[in-house]
Amino acid sequence: xxxxxxxxxxxxxxxxxxxxxxxxxxxxxxxxxxxxxxxxxxxxxxxxxxxxxxxxxxxxxxxxxxxxxxxxxxxxxxxxxxxxxxxxxxxxxxxxxxxxxxxxxxxxxxxx
Amino acid sequence: xxxxxxxxxxxxxxxxxxxxxxxxxxxxxxxxxxxxxxxxxxxxxxxxxxxxxxxxxxxxxxxxxxxxxxxxxxxxxxxxxxxxxxxxxxxxxxxxxxxxxxxxxxxxxxxxxxx
Numbered sequence: 001x002x003x004x005x006x007x008x009x010x011x012x013x014x015x016x017x018x019x020x021x022x023x024x025x026x027x028x029x030x031x032x033x034x035x036x037x038x039x040x041x042x043x044x045x046x047x048x049x050x051x052x053x054x055x056x057x058x059x060x061x062x063x064x065x066x067x068x069x070x071x072x073x074x075x076x077x078x079x080x081x082x083x084x085x086x087x088x089x090x091x092x093x094x095x096x097x098x099x100x101x102x103x104x105x106x107x108x109x110x111x112x
Numbered sequence: 113x114x115x116x117x118x119x120x121x122x123x124x125x126x127x128x129x130x131x132x133x134x135x136x137x138x139x140x141x142x143x144x145x146x147x148x149x150x151x152x153x154x155x156x157x158x159x160x161x162x163x164x165x166x167x168x169x170x171x172x173x174x175x176x177x178x179x180x181x182x183x184x185x186x187x188x189x190x191x192x193x194x195x196x197x198x199x200x201x202x203x204x205x206x207x208x209x210x211x212x213x214x215x216x217x218x219x220x221x222x223x224x225x226x227x
Contacts, residue, residue, distance in 0.1 A: 031213050042116075042203060043217040050213075058214065088155065094213055101147070101215060103157040 006104035019078040023091030032074040036087040118218035135204035
C-alpha cells in the first residue's frame with residue numbers, strides 16, 4: 001500500500017543541537033512537502049520539493065533546511081534547534097490527481 | 113498574511129444533524145482548488161473533498177458537500193447526518209495552480225458530534 005512514513009515519531013532534542021526529520025514515500029509522487037502544526041496556526045508550509053535534487057522555501061523556512069536526495073526521501077534539517085521549533089511536523093507527498101495529497105503520521109519534536 | 117481563514121475554532125452537533133463549517137480565502141488567481149481534510153485524534157489527516165475554482169457546480173462526495181461562493185471567496189463544508197465518528201478537526205486548504213502545487217491551510221475547526 002502506498003504510504004508516507006515519517007521517522008522518528010517522537011524526538012526530544014537539546015537547544016543548539018542538530019535535528020533531522022526523515023520522510024519516505026512509496027506513492028511515486030514528484031512533489032513532497034514539510035509542514036509544522038501549532039495550535040492556533042493550523043499547518044504551515046516550511047519547505048517543498050518538485051523532485052530529486054530540488055528544494056523550495058515555503059512560508060516559514062527560517063531555521064530549517066531541506067534535502068531531497070531521491071524521489072522517495074525528503075528530509076527536514078534543523079541545524080541549531082531552538083525551543084520555538086517545538087511542534088508537530090507533517091510530511092506529505094502529492095501527485096497530479098487532486099485527491100492524492102497524502103500525509104505522514106507526524107513527528108512530535110520537543111526542543112528543551 | 114493568512115490566506116485561508118476558518119473563524120470557527122470549535123463546533124458541535126448532535127447525531128443526525130447537518131453540520132456546516134465555514135472557510136474563506138484570499139487569492140488573485142483564476143485557477144485554484146479548495147480542499148477539505150479531517151484530522152483524526154491520532155493526528156492522521158484524511159482527505160474529504162475538493163472544489164476546483166473553474167467548476168460552478170458544488171462538489172459532493174458521500175455525506176460531504178460544499179457550498180462554493182466564488183465571488184465572496186468563501187466555501188463551506190456541509191456534513192449531512194452527522195455521526196460521532198465525524199468528530200475531529202476540519203481543515204480547508206487552498207492550492208493556487210500557477211503559484212505551485214502546495215496547499216495552504218486554515219487554522220481548523222474542531223468539531224464534536226454527540227449522541
